[in-house]
């Protein structure tokens with residue numbers, strides 16, 4: 010992995026989240042089983058993390074397995090869980106080398122002991138890294154996280170809600186708002202991903218299937234993001250009154 014070249018102003022402050030969709034269709038288009046798509050998807054994940062680091066992004070959150078994905082056939086779920094473990098084992102050293110702090114968000118109680126241990130090992134090993142945050146969502150449901158956070162909040166109302174939400178989904182600290190949400194695979198929906206954090210996210214959709222996603226796609230998404238005017242409920246700067254004559 011080469012050093013970061015933050016070609017986007019303010020890249021270090023950006024939180025980009027990705028719904029990595031289309032592995033199955035990509036595999037089917039090649040006449041391969043769905044799991045081959047997930048293996049290719051894992052390779053695309055590695056490339057995208059490298060690209061995000063090169064581009065100098067602050068936080069990258071990847072949707073790897075939703076709580077609803079447990080409804081997939083058992084062999085597919087098992088293959089995905091195996092891939093996650095392999096990914097954690099193979100990527101931890103590269104994360105340390107590149108200053109990437111890795112954490113896994115979502116529920117842990119339904120994961121195997123082996124995967125839980127792999128997560129804890131990767132998180133502990135990369136805890137001191139500060140150049141970029143990589144968050145991988147596994148057994149993640151935004152609605153479930155919000156409901157759990159609401160219960161925590163009811164017990165301790167002085168806690169900021171973002172912190173309760175961070176605790177509910179095993180994030181280290183308070184959850185951060187998403188600036189740009191990317192979804193591959195041609196669908197245009199949020200699928201229970203980061204619903205609170207995406208309140209003012211810019212949305213970018215591509216027909217590209219996840220295994221084909223590359224650095225030029227990430228750059229295209231960021232370039233489009235830069236062109237968007239984010240108003241957060243305010244009026245456009247172009248329409249804001251000027252020359253207030255010294256008033257408020």
Ligand code: FPP
Nearest residue numbers: 029030031032033034047050051073092096
């Ligand atoms: C959605 O595509 C993808 C998933 C549910 C799994 C995501 C997993 C990966 C990208 C690979 C492994 C990830 C890591 C972090 C190692 P789909 O299967 O729903 O595709 P389809 O809509 O074409 O069927």
